[in-house]
Amino acid sequence: MxxxxxxxxxxxxxxxxxxxxxxxxxxxxxxxxxxxxxxxxxxxxxxxxxxxxxxxxxxxxxxxxxxxxxxxxxxxxxxxxxxxxxxxxxxxxxxxxxxxxVSGFSRWRAGDLDDPRRLYDILRGAGLPTSRPRPLG
Structure with missing residues (x-):
């Protein structure tokens, strides 16, 4: 404990x-x-x-x-x-x-921080709102 x-x-x-x-x-x-x-x-x-x-x-x-x-x-x-x-x-x-x-809960790994597109997709997929477009390649 x-x-x-x-x-x-x-x-x-x-x-x-x-x-x-x-x-x-x-x-x-x-x-x-x-x-x-x-x-x-x-x-x-x-x-x-x-x-x-x-x-x-x-x-x-x-x-x-x-x-x-x-x-x-x-x-x-x-x-x-x-x-x-x-x-x-x-x-x-x-x-x-x-x-x-909660709403907008997601799981991601530290390696996902190296790929802004992948992280963006994970967070958007979990329902996190954004005013920005998906990052470019």
Whole structure:
């Protein structure tokens, strides 16, 4: 975990479970049959791998990268907590959530900065308005 300890507890519930988030608890709806759960005392908790994937999908980028980096690290006693495929799926879910929250979201790589036409096409394709024409070759 990077930064301060969270002020609220995050819990997962089925969409039709009812209830609401409070100042101490933040509820997330999900298909519980798809979550990897463990029993802890009288409660169910997400597995370490599921927790890392959830952090990557819902938190800031730096926190997500740190969580997944640790989860897929093969040098961990007992092996990696998650597979690369699980990590990629969590990142795709995070991207989908970002796209729902904002307009004009796009992904590009550092190399795209070397080609103004390519970067222009990426940004325009994502809906970014412009008053300038496409750069010349």
């Amino acid at each position: 990077l930064g301060e300890w969270p002020a609220r507890l995050d819990v997962s519930v089925e969409a039709d479970a009812g209830g609401r988030s409070t100042g101490l608890m933040r509820r997330h709806t999900r298909a519980m049959a798809e979550a990897e759960l463990l029993t802890w005392g009288d409660c169910f908790v997400t597995s370490p791998a599921q927790t890392a994937l959830d952090l990557a999908a819902s938190g800031p980028l730096v926190q997500g990268v740190a969580a997944i980096d640790q989860a897929i690290w093969p040098g961990r006693p007992g092996g990696a907590l998650a597979t690369l495929a699980q990590a990629l799926a969590a990142e795709k879910d995070r991207e989908d959530a970002l796209r729902r929250a």
